[in-house]
Amino acid sequence: MSAFPEPTDGEPVDFLEERDDETQSWTRADPREALTESFGRFGYKVTLRDGEDVHYCALGLEDEE
Known part of the structure; x- marks a missing residue:
C-alpha cells in the first residue's frame, strides 16, 4: 500500500x-515561490504560493537517470 494518492x-x-520552453509549470515551480516538504523516502509535497x-x-x- 502506497502513502501517495493515485496519480x-x-x-x-x-x-x-x-x-x-519556459513553460507556465516551470515558472510556477520556482523553489523561491513554493513550499517543498519531504514525504516518505522518495516523495515530496509541494505547495505553490498561488x-x-x-x-x-x-x-x-x-535508464539510470
Missing part, C-alpha cells in the same frame, strides 16, 4: 524541456 496522469516530466492544492511528487530513475 492522475502518470506522465514523467522532462525538466530540461520544461525549463528550455495554488490551493498540494502536489505529491516522487523521484525515480529511468
